Structures are given as structure tokens and as C-alpha cells.
Amino acid sequence: MTTTRATAQDEPGLSAAIRCRDRLRALAPGLAACAVAVALAFGIHALLPSLPAMTLAVVLGIAGANVPGTAAWVGGAWQPGLRFAGKHLMRAGIVLLGLKLSLGDIAALGWQALGLIVAVVLLAFAGTYALGKLFKLPGDAPLLIATGFSICGASAIGAMAAVRGTKHQDTVLPVALVTLCGTLAIGTLPLLMHPLGLDTVTFGRWVGASVHDVGQVVAAAQTAGTVALGAAVVIKLTRVVLLAPIVASAGLWQRFQRIRGSGGPGTFPPIVPVFVVGFLAMIVLRTLGWAPPPVLDLGGLAQEIALGAALFGLGSAVRVRELLHAGPRSLVMALCAWALIAALGLGAAWMMA
16 A cells, blocks of 8 residues: 555645656757757857857758758757747747846946937837838738847747737748848948948948847957947947836737726736846846856857747748748838838937047
8 A cells, every 4th residue: 555655645746746857858850950050150259240140040940940851850859949949949048148138337327328229219119110011911020020129039929019019920021131130230330331431330330220130230240340349339228228118018008908898907927037137137137246257258159059949940930932922021121120220320320429
């Protein structure tokens, strides 16, 4: 009797262990593919620094999903791990992104610069959202694209998708568009520096105020030297801080709309997702100086690996044939939004001088 009772009591634990083992086995092939892709992206970036590793990760994901030799794996054995990376590793990357931000560096910009950056983000967000509605993009696409373009690319899209409860597949087009336009900025903005008569600091501020992803900002700004790079990174990270209030505002608005529509409180996604709270906690940790340099270095590396794996996973959901069929209107809208934020960022950069 004692043995039988002990075995019965152990069954829930054994069942959980078996489920965990089976889950890990299902995730392993896709996560291994992510690891290989991230290593390859970093390797290419080391050889060609002008190509951001995060952009390369998306491109590799798109290639893997559309090349006949690997498309079957992406749609088959790799899929659970790729979906896990696109959702959960994206959130881990957002949390660790907070370790790159210090409120002291941001405060050193001064109130005028801070006001201009906030204005650029809000105007870019509102303008891009309006363009998305004007071009009749479906579902949450206008909101996701506006968030990605105005704040910090794919990371912001992932955070907004979480608070909106957007399906994974509906984030694919916004991520593809923000990656495409950010890559376009890397090649275009440096060519315009001298025709526009910009000095290195003003150019760096322009890049930081108008390019989408942190890696893309670094790739574009470093073409003008370390002074431009420093100015660009501080401006860009100030935009990233606005991720939390923008996401929280969207969460509150969604809750208000649902309550008004249903007449009751109902069940909603959290106003601020847990991983965004973690992002804010990492900012505080960095600001207070509680994280020593080795921890910051390790956190930065982990953030890039997690985000690279997530972007490879998201890229692997892009089917070029479907994108070409459904994407021309979206592409024109994204290019209009890219021109808008570039103009807003340039105006802010000139006013900061």
C-alpha cells in the first residue's frame, strides 16, 4: 500500500517532467537553427560591419523559409522552436535592452533636446498610424508599424503585440517592413550628410532620431566617426525609453474600448506586460550603477543573441510569394512613413544644434 501510494503521489511530478522533456525535444531543432543563424549573422557582421547582425538575422530567416532546401524544415521540425524564439526570446531581449539605458545619460541631453525627441516620437507614431489607416492596412498592422518606426523597430513591435494580444503571424509584415526601411536608412542617410551640410554631431542626432533599430543606428552613424556614433546612440536610447509609456497607453486604450463595447470589465492583456516591467527594472539597475561592467557586457551580448534568434524566428514566417501578393500597398505606406520620420528627425537635429 505504501509503495502504491508513493507511486500515485509521484505521478503528477513524473507527468510534468515528461511533458517538459517532450517540449524541449520539440523546441530543440528550431532553437538549434536559431543558434546557427545567429552565429552566421554575427560572423558576417564581423567581416562587414556596415551590415547589422540583427538585419542579417531577419534576412537569414526569410531565406530559410523560402529556399527549397530548408523551407520544409522551417515549416516542419523547426517550427515550434522558431515560434518560441519569435515570442519568448524577443521578450527576453527587450528586458535585457534596458541594461543599455542610463537615465543620467538621457538627462544630460537637456530639456530642449528631450522635448524634441518626445515630439519626434509622438508625431512619427501618429503620422505612421494615420498612414496605415489611410492605406487601409488590416488589423493591428498600422499600430504595430507605427510603434516599430517611431521607437525601436522589431523590439517595439513585439512589445505592442503582447499588450494588444496580436497573433504571432500578424507581426510578420510589420517586422519585415521596419527591417527593410531601417536597412534603406543605413545606405541613404550617410549619402545625404554632405549635400545637407550636416556636421558630424548633427548627422549623428539625425540618425538617432529617425532610424528604427539600435543596430541600424550604429551601422548608419559609424560611417561619420565616433562623435556621430555617440550622439546617435544617446538620442536613439532616449527614444527606446518611451517604449514603456507608449505600450502602457495602448493597453489602457484597448481596455477602455473593450469595457465600453462590452459593458463590463472582462479579461484583458496586462496594461504593461511583465517583460516591459523587467525592461524598466534593468534601466533602474543600470542608472543606479548596481550592475558592474562585466555584467553589462554579458547582458549586452545575451540581449543581442536573444534578439537575433527572435528576429530569425520572425523572418522565417515570411513567405516572399505571399508578401509580394499582399505587400505593395504596405510597402508604399512604409516608405511614406520612413520619409516622414526622416524629415521629423532632421528637423529635430537642426533645432538641437
